[in-house]
Amino acid sequence: MAKFKKQRSAASAEISTASLPDIIFMLLFFFMVTTVMKDTTLKVKIRPPEATEVQKLEKKSLVSYIYLGPPMQAIYGTEPRIQLNDAFAEVKDIQPFIISEREKLDEKLIPFMTTSLRVDRKTKMGIVSDIKQQLRKVNALKVNYSTKVGLSKS
Amino acid sequence: MIRKKKDRSPNEINAGSMADIAFLLLIFFLVTTTMDMDKGILIRLPPWSEEDPPDVKVIDRNTFIVLVNARDELLVEGDRAEIGDLKDMAKEFIANPFDRVTLAESPLKAVISLKNDRGTSYDMYIQIQNELKAAYNELRDEEALRRYGIKYAELDKDRMKLIKKAYPQIISEAEPEDAGKQS
Numbered sequence: 301m302a303k304f305k306k307q308r309s310a311a312s313a314e315i316s317t318a319s320l321p322d323i324i325f326m327l328l329f330f331f332m333v334t335t336v337m338k339d340t341t342l343k344v345k346i347r348p349p350e351a352t353e354v355q356k357l358e359k360k361s362l363v364s365y366i367y368l369g370p371p372m373q374a375i376y377g378t379e380p381r382i383q384l385n386d387a388f389a390e391v392k393d394i395q396p397f398i399i400s401e402r403e404k405l406d407e408k409l410i411p412f413m414t415t416s417l418r419v420d421r422k423t424k425m426g427i428v429s430d431i432k433q434q435l436r437k438v439n440a441l442k443v444n445y446s447t448k449v450g451l452s453k454s
Numbered sequence: 455m456i457r458k459k460k461d462r463s464p465n466e467i468n469a470g471s472m473a474d475i476a477f478l479l480l481i482f483f484l485v486t487t488t489m490d491m492d493k494g495i496l497i498r499l500p501p502w503s504e505e506d507p508p509d510v511k512v513i514d515r516n517t518f519i520v521l522v523n524a525r526d527e528l529l530v531e532g533d534r535a536e537i538g539d540l541k542d543m544a545k546e547f548i549a550n551p552f553d554r555v556t557l558a559e560s561p562l563k564a565v566i567s568l569k570n571d572r573g574t575s576y577d578m579y580i581q582i583q584n585e586l587k588a589a590y591n592e593l594r595d596e597e598a599l600r601r602y603g604i605k606y607a608e609l610d611k612d613r614m615k616l617i618k619k620a621y622p623q624i625i626s627e628a629e630p631e632d633a634g635k636q637s
Contacts (some may be wrong), residue, residue: 321472328476333481349577351584353591354493363492366483404574416494419576426572428579429630445580 341400343376344369344383349421350450357444362413364401364440366394369420380423382431391427394434402440418446495583502522515556516563518547520582524573531543537581546591549625561593561621569628583625590623597621 324354357363367383382389384397402410415435419428434441520540521529528535530543548564550557558564566586570579591606596619598606604619 317473320464320470321469321476323478324476328480328483331480331487335483335487345634348494349580351495351580353495353584353587354565357492357494358494396548415487416492421575421580423576424572425570425574425630426574426632432499433502436499439501441499441501442496442546443499444494444496445583446492447495447580447584454608 303427340365340367340383340386342383343372343386343388344381344420345372346418346420347422348418348446348448351447352446352450354447355444357414359412359414362405363411363416363444364398365416365418366397367418368423368427368431369418370422372405375436380415380427389432391434394431395438398435398440399440405443412442413440413446415440415441416444416446429435474546477595495580495587497583501627516558516565518544518558518564518566520566520568521584522570522578522582524571525576526578537578537585540582540585541589541592544586548589549593564624566625567628570624572630572631572632574630586625587623590621594618594621 344367346367368380369383370378371381371388376388382391384393389397397417402413405413415429417428423446432443435441488560519529519531528537528540530540531547535543544566547557548561550559563581568582568586570582594606597620598604598609598613598617601617602613606614609617
């Protein structure tokens with residue numbers, strides 16, 4: 301193509317694409333910096349509730365996630381299930397999970413550990429209370445209810 | 455460029471595919487990226503203790519009782535209420551601007567007691583938490599504006615602590631009941 305044009309007119313009227321890689325690299329770096337890798341594959345459907353008084357979660361490495369919602373695949377039923385890391389779990393698995401998460405961390409960072417509960421909005425509070433009780437038992441007291449930013453109700 | 459003038463043989467590496475490679479990487483990061491989702495309502499759970507919590511006698515006027523049943527209906531201080539009114543009710547209770555005898559003596563003594571049912575939906579629970587938090591945030595904002603003329607979030611740490619001390623956020627959650635099971 302380029303050759304074709306050049307033959308027709310010697311004057312180089314086309315736009316230089318030499319800076320295209322630079323522009324793409326810039327975009328690439330932007331995404332590399334802002335990105336957070338998907339560390340788990342979700343097996344449960346989660347539509348978080350909306351709230352206005354939200355705070356940002358800091359220090360990603362100090363956060364452990366507990367997912368709770370109806371399973372994506374119908375063969376697992378429609379009752380809300382807990383997901384820890386990549387697998388379904390029961391309420392009794394939460395304590396070992398938090399302990400193992402804690403062992404990965406530096407000792408002086410342990411008080412700053414946060415547990416993020418990502419719970420589907422249709423879930424009933426019963427199972428959420430069970431999880432909260434387990435967290436209290438294992439002394440993981442900082443909890444973040446993951447929400448979307450929504451409009452005020454009043 | 456200088457080289458090109460010297461000899462026309464194309465000896466340099468072709469950089470035309472650089473953009474394609476960068477595009478490939480870019481698309482990879484676009485696909486694996488997850489935006490936002492790490493915002494939420496931060497709370498602190500009370501520490502676990504085996505024995506039943508001691509019966510702390512809080513004078514009735516200092517407790518703001520919020521109950522939710524399995525049908526997501528609200529009962530605030532004994533009366534039915536809508537979620538939209540909860541924030542203003544809580545604010546009036548905590549600050550008590552007209553010194554009513556039924557509302558809290560002072561913001562320091564105000565306790566919000568929240569009790570839900572096991573059948574309450576999580577959405578409703580978050581909305582209540584959100585409204586109560588909003589009430590406290592607004593009160594703190596007002597106090598910060600009155601004292602220092604700027605909003606609470608823009609204060610420095612020491613002043614923030616002072617405001618926090620004046621308006622401590624005490625929300626006590628009772629263990630949920632299982633009343634709504636049959637419905």
